[in-house]
């Protein structure tokens with residue numbers, strides 16, 4: 001996602017400097033050219049050789065000595081698509097805020113006109129000091145993105161705010177800032193994801209195998225393309241790395257059924273189909289587009305018992321066809337949220353849904369397009385290898401009134417981009 005982009009990573013002298021190595025590596029693996037600028041103090045915490053090995057470029061600290069560039073601060077500043085300072089100490093923040101340019105990092109920062117991201121990491125008292133807060137406010141006023149540090153174990157042994165967010169979080173932030181053209185800026189896109197849980201009693205519930213991956217990929221694509229993105233999410237396995245940030249939560253982890261909340265996405269967590277319906281009705285009022293990727297439970301238990309159902313108290317019945325004795329569960333339909341959206345469409349609003357079938361995929365999906373009065377149904381067969389629940393790939397046919405387009409086996413992120421392209425084709 002960062003292919004062809006040049007990222008400058010400024011590293012200042014804090015204990016979190018070691019994490020900047022993992023960040024440099026992630027940026028490089030994401031396709032970016034990465035140039036690391038270190039302050040002299042940063043070298044007390046980590047050696048330049050680590051960054052040089054990871055990025056393939058010499059670390060520059062001295063404005064007057066570079067093997068790669070003549071007038072390195074001006075040259076690098078002109079090349080940069082993103083300038084990231086991580087970790088940013090109280091001292092470097094003060095310098096950047098005051099416009100001091102007394103080393104390679106600060107000189108390049110002031111010369112660069114690209115988007116900038118500053119990631120403070122320090123002792124909580126240093127962070128909360130009014131001087132630091134004033135300096136950060138000044139940076140924000142100039143359009144520089146400042147990340148709130150996470151709460152966690154700090155070097156001095158206490159648990160407090162001041163920890164640098166995990167490299168995976170910073171990587172996603174970089175992707176969000178420069179990974180895509182902002183062709184959907186000014187639009188609000190509402191996406192639903194994950195399963196719903198329909199309780200039987202306080203202990204048990206009915207649900208399905210959705211992991212939320214497709215919906216989260218759609219939210220990521222929409223946010224990266226500049227849309228105001230709201231994600232109404234059923235219960236998913238969040239790999240979260242405990243980042244308490246208005247813009248960023250989640251991250252890290254590698255469990256195959258887990259998802260990461262993308263940067264720039266507002267998440268509205270829900271449990272049941274009824275809660276999802278309520279959240280969607282509220283958020284869709286001013287949405288330019290709604291994409292229902294959630295696997296909403298079609299049925300819920302007719303009765304939700306306030307106390308745990310005891311098996312000894314359940315009545316057995318005899319199945320009239322088979323004669324087998326067993327237990328039965330009474331269900332009722334949940335509201336079809338997508339059909340409701342189709343019937344209450346706001347002027348100009350685009351609506352899309354998914355259809356997952358094991359047989360008669362196209363026929364059933366075409367019927368849903370008409371019945372639910374939507375613009376697009378993304379149809380995927382559960383029987384195709386590489387498609388369906390929990391996978392990172394999908395094989396989807398995009399069905400519209402005007403025609404159909406079968407996509408090849410793509411990652412869910414690529415599939416998400418194609419769905420947005422299809423929906424917003426005329427505005428591109």
Ligand code: CTP
Pocket residue numbers: 273292293294295296297298334335336337338339352353354355356357368
């Ligand atoms: N959907 C919804 N509300 C529901 C159920 C589904 O909004 N209560 C949405 C899903 O998010 C998805 C689309 O409708 O976008 C799927 O349609 P649906 O008819 O529920 O699909 P299936 O469950 O596959 O249909 P069927 O029961 O006919 O197999």
